[in-house]
Amino acid sequence: MTIKAKLFLLMILAGLATVGTSAFGIYAELKGQDLAEKNYELRIKPIMNVEESVKLTNAITTQSLLALQHDPSGRTAAMHNHEIDVHLDVIQDGLAKLEEVNAKIAEITHRRDRSNQAQAALFATQEELTKVAFNPLLEKLEQGNYVGAQALLILTLSEVLPNFQQAAEHYEGILRTNMENELAATAERVEKDVWISSIVTVINVLIIVIIAGWIIRSVTSGLRAADRFATNLAEGNLSDTVTVDSRDEIAEIIDHMNTARDSLRNTLRHIGDASQQLASAAEETSAVSEQTDRGVARQMQEIEQVAAAMNEMTSTVEEVARNASDASQSAQSSNDSAKHGQTILGNAVNAVGILSDEIRQSSDTIDSLKAESEEIGKVLDVIGAIADQTNLLALNAAIEAARAGEHGRGFAVVAEEVRALASRTQGSTEEIHGMIDRLQSRSTAAVAAMQRAHDQVDHSTQAMSETEAALGEIAHGVSGINDLNFQIASAAEQQSAVAEEINRNVQTISQISEESAQGATQTKTASAELARLAEELQSRIAGFRL
Missing domain, CATH: 1.10.287.950 (Methyl-accepting chemotaxis protein)
Incomplete structure (x- = not known):
């Protein structure tokens, strides 16, 4: 595998690890959000509705007491500078809002029977409170029957209202307990997801580190082989062959360097053989030069004889x-x-x-x-x-x-x-x-x-x-x-x-x-110099281990 492919594989694995970790984090975040939304819809929102219902019930009770103070026969009527309708309007508006809150509570269905039973008990006490206390009380106040209204308030409302408050407190307590349990479970899930994400991240990092180490080892082994080859070449050692186990670009370079080493070794061998032949040829050239010198001397004597014969031939x-x-x-x-x-x-x-x-x-x-x-x-x-x-x-x-x-x-x-x-x-x-x-x-x-x-x-x-x-x-x-x-x-x-x-x-x-004759003398001198150079070349080639 080439270095480019190895690095590309490392990048892909790192990218996949990053994407996987991010995806798991996003999944955990979405899951946490979903749990938070469910907890809000099933527990926090019902608690708020129950508290709102209790608050409205208390407000209706308070407004009923204030409306009773408008009794003309009482001593507190002169203390009010407004009509009783102010309190009656508040009571009617509170009853309407109470119906809306009860409708919102009724939309929620719990997974546990205990919560559903507490919710049903709340509805029952609320309905009883509205039918036997608030609606008759409002009717008597509108009719100006303050005595009947006061009797209803003292006898009926004081008996039914604690039941409603107890049911609301019980239902709210169950909701708060469920909310706390769910928050604890959510925290446990979040902690578990964090552990899983950490473990996955550690595993991904280990895989990336292992692959990166493998890539580094393959690259450094090739570089060490190249360094060993360069050291041998600098020392004149051309006999050792450098090999690597990888199949990347560095291995190709080492193969090319081995090929170049073989070519250089063959070239040096040829040069050595050629230098020996050159030394022999220089000696033969020197001998031929001496023979040429002697031949030229004889040739000059014969040329003088030919010149004399040519003069006689011209006359004939x-x-x-x-x-x-x-x-x-x-x-x-x-x-x-x-x-x-x-x-x-x-x-x-x-x-x-x-x-x-x-x-x-x-x-x-x-x-x-x-x-x-x-x-x-x-x-x-x-x-x-x-x-x-x-x-x-x-x-x-x-x-x-x-x-x-x-x-x-x-x-x-x-x-x-x-x-x-x-x-x-x-x-x-x-x-x-x-x-x-x-x-x-x-x-x-x-x-x-x-x-x-x-x-x-x-x-x-x-x-x-x-x-x-x-x-x-x-x-x-x-x-x-x-x-x-x-x-x-x-x-x-x-x-x-x-x-x-x-x-x-x-x-x-x-x-x-x-x-x-002069050239023969110069050739003899050049042959001697050539023989000396051939010996020097052989001594230099001997410095290499082929």
């Missing part, structure tokens, strides 16, 4: 050039005479050739005439065949006309005329055949005579051509001799120039030989 070549020039002039005179005779004989050959061409053309014309007469004969054969066919068709037409009777007489006359015309055509064709046969026999005889004349002319032409060829060969031979003499003279001059050039080149070679 000049003498040969003069003799070749004299022979070239004599050969030129003989060549001119042979060319004149060859020209005269060539004109005669041309005239005979023209005669031979005319005879050949006449023979070709007669051959063409013979061929055309043969073509005419073929045409006449076709015409004869057509005449025979026409005669046969005319005969068939006459037969058909005879079968037709009177209707075929006109057609029979035409058929007879056609047959007569075909007969005349056959006769004319036979006469033309005879004329063409005579023409062909005479053409054959003329062609034979022309062929004999042409053969005789060809024989004469061949004899003159052979004579002309012989003269041409003589002229060519003389011309060749003249060219050879000229070439000899030119070659002699060129050889003289070449000899001079060779002489100059020999001097140049002598100078080059001296420079080569």
Whole structure:
């Protein structure tokens, strides 16, 4: 797994841990809120309603007592500066509010029977208090029956009101006890959730720490391997192979570094082998340089001998050039005479050739005439065949006309005329055949005579051509001799120039030989320096452990 994947896994686990812890905290918070809302709806709100009911009951009782003080026969009536309706309105409003509070209390259904029973007892005492005390008391006060109202207050209200107060106190006590128990349970749940959240957080942290330690260990192991590789490389140790167990980017780097180490080790081995070969080559070069020095000395001696021989050859070549020039002039005179005779004989050959061409053309014309007469004969054969066919068709037409009777007489006359015309055509064709046969026999005889004349002319032409060829060969031979003499003279001059050039080149070679001797000396010195460098390179390579 790559380092990027490991870090990504760590981030994912940390994120999941954070999300899980947050989700659990949110769940616990929502659960606490839900419990608080239920506790408020089922316990705190009913307690407030009970307290409100008790407060309203006390207020109605107080207002009833104040209303009784408006009795005109009493001593307290003069103490009030307002009408009794003020108190009666408060009593009526209190009764209405009491009904509303009772309705709110009735909406709540408890999970425990004890609470429901206490609630029912509260409703019963409240209803009894309203029916037997408050409503009759209000009615008597409205009627101005203060005596009856006072009697009702003393006899009935004083008896029923304590029952209601006791029921309210009992119901409120149960609600408060349930509230305290629920608050304790809620606190216990919250504490439990806190412990669970802490344990989950600790577990998540441990997992993250373990994975982070694993990642750090894999990375540091790779880094330690890289450090060990760098230390070996700095110490010149290329024989140890560094390995790691991980499969991340550092492992890839270590693999590449091992590959580079192998390549460097092979390169150093090749350099070592090459340095040995270089040392051997330097020694051989030094030996060759000494041998070259000796060879250059011998070469300079031989070059001096070649220069003397070239001077003698130059004198000989000049003498040969003069003799070749004299022979070239004599050969030129003989060549001119042979060319004149060859020209005269060539004109005669041309005239005979023209005669031979005319005879050949006449023979070709007669051959063409013979061929055309043969073509005419073929045409006449076709015409004869057509005449025979026409005669046969005319005969068939006459037969058909005879079968037709009177209707075929006109057609029979035409058929007879056609047959007569075909007969005349056959006769004319036979006469033309005879004329063409005579023409062909005479053409054959003329062609034979022309062929004999042409053969005789060809024989004469061949004899003159052979004579002309012989003269041409003589002229060519003389011309060749003249060219050879000229070439000899030119070659002699060129050889003289070449000899001079060779002489100059020999001097140049002598100078080059001296420079080569100096170069051989320098090569010998460079070979010694090269051998020293090769030994130094081998000593440096020996510092590495391959």
